[in-house]
Amino acid sequence: MRYFITGIDTDSGKTFVSAIFCEALKADYWKPVQAGLPRDADTVKKLITNQQTRIHPERFLLNTPASPHASAKADGVHIALDDFKLPDTNNTLIIEGAGGCLVPLNDNQFVIDLIRVLNTEAVLVADLYLGSINHTLLTVEALRKRNIPLKGIVFNGDANPESERIILKHAEVPCLLHISKEKVIDNAAVIKYADLLKRNWNG
Numbered sequence: 001m002r003y004f005i006t007g008i009d010t011d012s013g014k015t016f017v018s019a020i021f022c023e024a025l026k027a028d029y030w031k032p033v034q035a036g037l038p039r040d041a042d043t044v045k046k047l048i049t050n051q052q053t054r055i056h057p058e059r060f061l062l063n064t065p066a067s068p069h070a071s072a073k074a075d076g077v078h079i080a081l082d083d084f085k086l087p088d089t090n091n092t093l094i095i096e097g098a099g100g101c102l103v104p105l106n107d108n109q110f111v112i113d114l115i116r117v118l119n120t121e122a123v124l125v126a127d128l129y130l131g132s133i134n135h136t137l138l139t140v141e142a143l144r145k146r147n148i149p150l151k152g153i154v155f156n157g158d159a160n161p162e163s164e165r166i167i168l169k170h171a172e173v174p175c176l177l178h179i180s181k182e183k184v185i186d187n188a189a190v191i192k193y194a195d196l197l198k199r200n201w202n203g
């Protein structure tokens with residue numbers, strides 16, 4: 001199985017959630033497009049403690065922390081969907097996107113097109129700021145429109161029961177995990193949430 005961790009925006013918590021999924025499922029990790037440093041792959045490597053997870057190299061490692069289409073242009077590189085080949089592994093694979101679903105890879109193609117061609121289920125990370133209901137439901141609608149299966153939503157941030165209720169009602173998918181604001185993001189935080197995820201996980 002493979003899961004594409006997407007978010008409702010950049011900085012929604014995809015890397016933290018990817019580390020939690022890798023830890024819970026002892027899964028491999030792949031960030032196909034990294035724009036700027038630090039490498040999310042390095043962050044995940046530091047955050048996990050299981051010995052089974054393998055970190056696969058990025059297909060595009062770009063210099064500028066910007067939208068991949070712009071970051072690629074600055075490096076004189078062109079990203080095309082044909083450039084991506086799934087890493088060679090039999091293990092469960094966690095794939096992390098860049099920013100949200102409609103972040104451009106080039107002038108015509110988006111992260112959401114990469115999710116589709118990689119033929120993966122998506123997991124949506126939704127942080128809970130004011131405005132996130134709209135961003136979350138728009139993302140769900142974009143995934144639906146392209147027939148991309150959505151495994152569920154991970155809510156990230158201080159609990160907001162009314163936001164979560166209305167999102168889940170319309171998204172018609174389960175909440176896989178709820179992450180609170182943590183003082184420190186470290187191995188212990190990842191293990192704590194990996195244990196919670198395993199309780200909710202139905203494979």
Ligand SMILES: Nc1ncnc2c1ncn2[C@@H]1O[C@H](COP(=O)(O)OP(=O)(O)OP(=O)(O)O)[C@@H](O)[C@H]1O
Nearest residue numbers: 010011012013014015016098099179180181182185
């Ligand atoms: N629940 C949380 N509590 C405290 N800090 C958090 C939490 N979730 C995420 N963060 C912090 O917020 C920042 C952004 O999170 P993260 O890097 O996971 O976002 P991202 O969605 O992966 O962004 P990108 O689009 O750049 O890949 C990081 O510094 C991360 O440690």
Ligand SMILES: C[C@H](N)[C@H](N)CCCCCC(=O)O
Nearest residue numbers: 010035065066067098099103
């Ligand atoms: C550099 C950053 N941390 C992400 N990797 C890329 C975010 C692209 C966001 C583009 C946008 O939606 O405006």
Ligand SMILES: [Mg+2]
Nearest residue numbers: 014015040096
């Ligand atoms: Mg990230």
